[in-house]
Amino acid sequence: MIDTTNLTAGQLADAWRPIRATSPADEADPLVLECARRLIADPGGEQAHLWVAGLVAMTGYLAWRPGPAAERAARGALRAAAEVLGERPCPHDSHPYEARMDSLEDEVWAGRTSLVGERPTGTGPVLCPGNVAGWARLALDVIAPFTVRRIPAGAPAYHHSRIKTLSGIVNDYPYDSPRDVLADEATFLPSRPTRGVLAGYLVTMHATCWYAASGRITDRSVLEAMIKGIGEGVRLLGDSPCDHAPGGHPDTDDPDCAGSVGYLLRSPGGRAEMAEDHGWGDDEGDDGAADDEPLDAWVCPAFLRDLADEALATLTDALEGFAAAEDEDNAEGTQAL
Ligand SMILES: [Zn+2]
Ligand SMILES: [Zn+2]
Incomplete structure (x- = not known):
């Protein structure tokens, strides 16, 4: 079991990147719990987009057979972020997360959120709270279908x-x-x-x-x-x-x-x-x-x-x-x- 509490955001991102549906629980659960812990501590905070990105990236694992505590924590934290960030007013008509709904199947983890790593700096639509909230909602809907609203309609x-x-x-x-x-x-x-x-x-x-x-x-x-x-x-x-x-x-x-x-x-x-x-x-x-x-x-x-x-x-x-x-x-x- 890895100790995740002292990892930097970059180290945590390196650790969550290889997590898949096939990952063992003792490898994936601590990473999910750590992202969820950091997100729920400040779901509207400056770093919320990082922990949302982590949970989106691990959605393949979370949608399959996660530990019950990890699933509960992830859903709670994603919901909190979707609510807090989704209520912030913004000037955009649309956000990057909804750009590819016509090809987005349940594998949202394979979509590029661009919330971490190579991304535009500043306050463009990628880091807009409305975009981060959108990714949180998509991940929630894949983990637990029909538990969240405001997903853009349109099957692939x-x-x-x-x-x-x-x-x-x-x-x-x-x-x-x-x-x-x-x-x-x-x-x-x-x-x-x-x-x-x-x-x-x-x-x-x-x-x-x-x-x-x-x-x-x-x-x-x-x-x-x-x-x-x-x-x-x-x-x-x-x-x-x-x-x-x-x-x-x-x-x-x-x-x-x-x-x-x-x-x-x-x-x-x-x-x-x-x-x-x-x-x-x-x-x-x-x-x-x-x-x-x-x-x-x-x-x-x-x-x-x-x-x-x-x-x-x-x-x-x-x-x-x-x-x-x-x-x-x-x-x-x-x-x-
Ligand atoms: Zn916006
Ligand atoms: Zn039933």
């Missing part, structure tokens, strides 16, 4: 293109080969997904499973790949308890809508699109917990486990149908001989 262009393709399939007017599209989708689960990406993957699998099981796909390997991917997704779901009221889980009856949500869930800008449709405005405060239909139910492990079970049952039944049809073909083939 690639995600919108997938939504269009999937919409064609679930409406039975496919543009591309459904076999190829669904085979690709089944492989799109990373080994350490963020909560939004994992939820999005399982929602997409659920939205498309009826099509895969309908007999329109004749290649059984597609269904097998979907079953394998869903099984992996279920294993990656955390075990946090469901605290939603009965009936508080989202309605997924409309596969077109669910197919779209499956991709919107995978980026801060996409989730902000959902929030906008849900009526979250800029001036309603930052707490979505009081909603009647909480958006965070889309990433609830209990909800996702139910979706996965339904999809697995549908696909498994269809595969059994394939096997029965193959047996019949074989029997007919034998008789013909």
Whole structure:
């Protein structure tokens, strides 16, 4: 365990740079806790941008399986910074953090915040409190989707293109080969997904499973790949308890809508699109917990486990149908001989 308390900002930055989702907790947690400690001590202070940059850089770790104390401290400190800095008036119409929302997926840690290291000196928009607060909100939303407001709406262009393709399939007017599209989708689960990406993957699998099981796909390997991917997704779901009221889980009856949500869930800008449709405005405060239909139910492990079970049952039944049809073909083939 490294002693982080006496590190300079530069030494701390050198230490947090290699932190990834795969980093061991005894390496990453002390760095997260130190950044969070320094940030919460003065969330609107002159050095706040450094500690926000550190937590953004370690978001890949924080969005996966951080120690509970580290996650709690990071979320508390980021929220405090977003609130204090986000309230400061500034003359800018926009800030650098929102410049690439159309390509920003959940991997915000891979985006260049420019808050540390090579950056313009002075008080340009990079160091504007509004920009630092913006990065803090993005990191919070990736670590804990739908817990923060005022994220600029707009999913990445690639995600919108997938939504269009999937919409064609679930409406039975496919543009591309459904076999190829669904085979690709089944492989799109990373080994350490963020909560939004994992939820999005399982929602997409659920939205498309009826099509895969309908007999329109004749290649059984597609269904097998979907079953394998869903099984992996279920294993990656955390075990946090469901605290939603009965009936508080989202309605997924409309596969077109669910197919779209499956991709919107995978980026801060996409989730902000959902929030906008849900009526979250800029001036309603930052707490979505009081909603009647909480958006965070889309990433609830209990909800996702139910979706996965339904999809697995549908696909498994269809595969059994394939096997029965193959047996019949074989029997007919034998008789013909
Ligand atoms: Zn500004
Ligand atoms: Zn729930």
